Amino acid sequence: MPPDAVPLSFAVTASPGPVLGARDPEGNDAMETLAHDGVNQVRLPRIRHEELEGRTPGNGALPETLQEVQDQLDWAERTSRATGNPMHVAVNLGELSSLEPDGPLAPWLDYVVRRFKDHPALGVWKFYDEPNNPYNPYDKVVRVREGLRRAHQRIHERDGKHHTWISQAPKPKGRIEERFLATYMDACDIHAIDLYPVSDPPGKHADIPNKMPSGVGDYADRLTDAARTASKDGQRRYVWMILQGAAWSGVIPRDEQRRPLGPMLMQPPAHMFRYMAFQSIIHGAQGIVIFGMGYALHPDMAPHGWDWGYWRNVVAPTVKELRSPDLAPALAVWQKERAARHALGPLGVRIDTLTVKSPSGERFLLASRSEYKRGEPREAEVEISAPNGATLTDRFCPHDVRVFALSP
Secondary structure, rough: OOEOOOOOHHHEEEOOOOOOOOOOOOOOHHHHHHHHHHEEEOOOOOOHHOOOOOOOOOOOOOHHHHHHHHHHHHHHHHHHHHHOOOEEEEEEEEHOOOOOOOOOHHHHHHHOOOOHOOOOOOOEOOOOOOOOOOOHHHHHHHHHHHHHHHHHHHHHOOOOOOEEEEEOOOOOHOOOOOOHHHHHOOOOOOOEEEEEOOOOOOOOOOOOOOOOOOOHHHHHHHHHHHHHHHHHHOOOOOOEEEEEOOOOHHOOOOOOOOOEEEOOOOOOOHHHHHHHHHHHHHOOOOOOEEEOOOOOOOOOOOHHHOOHHHHHHHHHHHHHHHOOOHHHHHOEEEEOOOEOOOOOOHHHHHHHEEEEOOOOEEEEEEEEOOOOOOOOOOHHHHHHHHEOEEEEEEEEOOOOEEEEOOOO
C-alpha cells in the first residue's frame, strides 16, 4: 500500500454482504451490481467457532463455516474479474480474534490466516464485534481486549499485507470516551463505531448528548482524535464509520415479548444518508460501512434478500458520488487537515467543513449543515472562507452537503 493510501483506497463496505449467489431483481449477479455501484468490500458473518471446537485444523473436510469464507472469497474474485472493479471480503474472525495463546481456538486462528491471507479477494480481518458493548461485563471487556491485542500482533507476524478492524458500539457513556477508545489503538489498525439515528423512539442508539444524524460526526471525532494521537508512533491507525442503511433492530416493530412482527418502520431518506456519509468523512472517516440492507425486508424485496429499492434510490447515488473521478482520488489518501466547525450568518448556522487534496493537487472543500435549530432559517445563505482565499456563497437547508472544487 502506498505510504499515504488509506485501506482499500477508501473502503465502502456492505455489512453484511449478499448471501452467496444472490441476484438483483433483474437477475444480475448481486455482488457484481454492488461493484458497479462502487462497493469494494463485503463483510461476512462471523466464523462460527462452535464448529471448530474439538477439531484439529487441516484434518478431514474443511468445516462448513470456513467453506463459506472460501466460497465468498472466490465469488468476490470472480466479481473483480467480471467488472474490472476490485471487490474484497472482510473475513469476520469473531471469537478467534479474542486470542488465548494456549486456548483451543489459537491453532484455528493460525490456520485461517495461513489459508486465506494470500487470496486476492481478502480485504481486512474483522475482529470480535463491539468489545465495548454494554452487555459485556467489565472483566470480559478487559479479557477480550487483551486477546485482541495478541491476535493483532500474531496476524501481523503471519500476514503483513492486510489490516485488522474492530467495530465498537455507540454506548455506554463510559466506553465511548476518547480515553477508553484509545485503549484499543494497539489492538487493531482500523477503528470503527456504528450509529443509527433513525429509530423508534428517535435517538435511542446514541449515548452522547447529540442524538441527531450529525452525531456521526461527533463519534468520528472521538475515534479520529484517538487514532491520530496513536499514529504519532509512526504506525497509522484509521477510522471508519458504520452508517444506518435500510434497517436495524431499532426500526422493527415487536410484540410484548420483543419478538419481531414485521418489516421495518422507517429508513433514513436519501438526503440524510448522503449527509451522514459526508459528515463522517468531514470528521475523519477514511471509509464507510453500510449496515442493514438485508434485514426486516418488505414483501417485494424479501425474495431477493436485499432492499434493492432503498439501495438504488438512497445508497447507490451517494456511493457513486464518492467514487466520482474527481473526488475519489482525494478520499483514497490520508488527509492532514481536520474538520472545522463554523457558526455562520447572523443566526450562527452550523456548517462543518473539510478540505481534501488528491495526490495530483486537486482540492475540494466539503461542507455540511447540521440539524435545524429553533430560530434558524430553514434555508440559510452562508459565506464560507476557502483555503485558497475565495469566499464560497451558497444556500444550505438542514442536512445539506456541498462539494466545492477549489481553484489553485
